[in-house]
Amino acid sequence: MALTSTITRYNENWPALFLAEQARIAEGFQAELLAIHHVGSTAVPGLAAKPEIDVLVVVSEHRDEPAKKTFMTTLGYVRGSNLSEGHHFYRRDVDEVRTHKVHVCINGHPQIARMLRFRELLRSDSVIRQQYQELKLQLEASNREGIGEYLAGKAPFIDEVVG
Structure with missing residues (x-):
């Protein structure tokens, strides 16, 4: 079973793709929006990565979920679990x-610090970055069950x- 996309070499356009999506997403979370991060x-x-832009939206609270879902749908998103x-x-x-994947977390949620810490470790430590890249490529090559197996x-x- 295939992953959600194929791992590719780093693409210099990914930061620009994030910035474009950041601007689009910010409109729908204005009142409770605290920060939007590229993770x-x-x-x-x-x-190397699956060319899927991960966006972390930090909010003060989850307010008016039906309106958020409708807004995100207009941007082409589907609400997951x-x-x-x-x-x-x-x-x-x-x-x-x-x-694209968008994680919307209430300020203080442990996943916020975890995602940002892991991103910073990968950016700053070339050994960890290389080990992680090798692991991802191995997992992709051996994958039989799809994204759940890969994430696990x-x-x-x-x-x-x-x-």
Whole structure:
């Protein structure tokens, strides 16, 4: 079973794609918006990644969820399941290929610090970055069950380095 997209070499356009999406998303979260961050592998220069822009939206609270869902739908997103209490998820696919993932977390949610810390570790430590890239490529090559298997394979490495 295929992943949501294929891992590719780092693309210098990924930061610009994030900035464009950041501006679009900010409109719908104005009242409670605290910050929008580029996270995930596409936020790490030089790191091979699935070309899916990961966006972390930090909000003061989850307010008027039906309106948020409607707004995100107008941007081409589908509301996924909550990943945990206070951690909402949206995905955007174009021609059946995942292009964007949006994590909307209430300020103080542990995933915020975790995502930002992992991004900074990958940006600053070339050894960890290379190990992570090799792991991702191995997991992609051996994947039989899809994205769940891939994410489960990455989790122990991330847990170890983030601490």
